Amino acid sequence: MIYTVTLNPSIDYIVEVDELKLGDLNRMKRDLKLPGGKGINVSRILNQLGADNTAIGFLGGFTGRYIEDKLQQDSIKTDFVTIADDTRINVKLKHGDETEINGLGPAITAAEADQLVSKLSSLTKGDVLVLSGSVPPSLGSDFYDRLIEVCHQAGAEFVIDTTGKALLEALPHGPLLVKPNHHELAELFGVTISTREEIVTYGRKLLEAGAKNVLISMAGEGALFITAEEVYHANVPKGQVKNSVGAGDSMIGGFVGTLVLNGDPLEAFRTGVASGSATAFSDDLADRAKIDELLPQVSINNV
Ligand SMILES: Nc1ncnc2c1ncn2[C@@H]1O[C@H](COP(=O)(O)OP(=O)(O)O)[C@@H](O)[C@H]1O
Numbered sequence: 001m002i003y004t005v006t007l008n009p010s011i012d013y014i015v016e017v018d019e020l021k022l023g024d025l026n027r028m029k030r031d032l033k034l035p036g037g038k039g040i041n042v043s044r045i046l047n048q049l050g051a052d053n054t055a056i057g058f059l060g061g062f063t064g065r066y067i068e069d070k071l072q073q074d075s076i077k078t079d080f081v082t083i084a085d086d087t088r089i090n091v092k093l094k095h096g097d098e099t100e101i102n103g104l105g106p107a108i109t110a111a112e113a114d115q116l117v118s119k120l121s122s123l124t125k126g127d128v129l130v131l132s133g134s135v136p137p138s139l140g141s142d143f144y145d146r147l148i149e150v151c152h153q154a155g156a157e158f159v160i161d162t163t164g165k166a167l168l169e170a171l172p173h174g175p176l177l178v179k180p181n182h183h184e185l186a187e188l189f190g191v192t193i194s195t196r197e198e199i200v201t202y203g204r205k206l207l208e209a210g211a212k213n214v215l216i217s218m219a220g221e222g223a224l225f226i227t228a229e230e231v232y233h234a235n236v237p238k239g240q241v242k243n244s245v246g247a248g249d250s251m252i253g254g255f256v257g258t259l260v261l262n263g264d265p266l267e268a269f270r271t272g273v274a275s276g277s278a279t280a281f282s283d284d285l286a287d288r289a290k291i292d293e294l295l296p297q298v299s300i301n302n303v
């Protein structure tokens with residue numbers, strides 16, 4: 001079983017304006033509310049691919065209920081801890097460009113945090129825990145360490161998609177997959193990266209530090225898959241970008257779902273790229289039909 005963990009879910013409020021006038025009244029051209037948060041997005045893609053999974057984490061208040069309802073409408077299995085505070089709302093402003101304003105997240109009590117850890121007591125060998133997104137400040141920056149320890153004791157695998165110190169500290173515990181984008185990779189090492197060779201150099205450092213598989217996504221420039229033996233590049237299909245929020249999460253969902261379903265890492269890479277692009281070319285996250293349509297357009301080359 002795959003479990004996705006979203007410690008900090010969100011309603012993604014996507015707002016489109018023709019032109020953004022700061023300090024003035026702007027009227028929306030279009031708006032859209034989506035259940036968001038990185039692990040939740042991964043679960044939505046896993047469901048499209050038919051990979052059995054359960055979404056867990058913290059949800060609270062009217063915003064939490066909205067997300068829970070939406071996930072149930074999509075027949076996604078959930079087992080969230082209900083918290084007293086409201087789940088956050090993240091604003092995604094589309095004004096020719098995309099500007100994101102993400103909330104810090106709700107207050108989570110020690111008792112609520114313990115409840116989440118207890119939910120993982122049934123974790124066993126063969127399970128995969130996908131740890132995705134930011135950690136609400138009230139939980140403390142080392143909360144992922146606690147979950148990784150539970151995972152380790154159970155002999156389960158984990159994937160981690162977060163940034164900075166939390167990601168670096170998770171590497172020695174051997175994540176099945178990490179997927180920074182090329183900007184996050186540069187930030188992680190405090191460097192500027194301008195060539196593919198440099199991306200490979202720093203991507204390899206993530207392997208050396210303990211990751212089993214490394215994907216580096218580069219938005220419209222394709223993606224790299226770095227393993228202990230090989231480096232592969234995938235192109236991205238052509239299409240009109242509608243909304244790239246959730247493209248990275250879709251890539252992780254496509255990769256992990258395919259790896260668990262058929263065990264072929266290159267097919268997992270191809271499906272990951274097709275899923276990311278299918279989301280970029282959709283208003284909401286990708287659906288199965290769009291992923292299947294794009295799959296034949298993704299080719300993978302050894303570099
Ligand atoms: N402009 C784009 N055109 C085609 N595919 C895209 C585009 N932006 C994102 N994608 C797809 O989504 C994947 C992840 O996107 P990226 O923006 O790199 O991740 P993140 O959302 O984590 O920053 C890419 O590898 C690609 O497959």
Ligand SMILES: O=P(O)(O)OC[C@H]1O[C@](O)(COP(=O)(O)O)[C@@H](O)[C@@H]1O
Nearest residue numbers: 036037038090133134246247248249
């Ligand atoms: O937890 P964070 O880092 O604030 O990220 C949450 C945001 O990331 C998203 O999951 C999208 O992530 P990606 O675009 O990286 O795939 C949104 O749904 C959500 O608003």
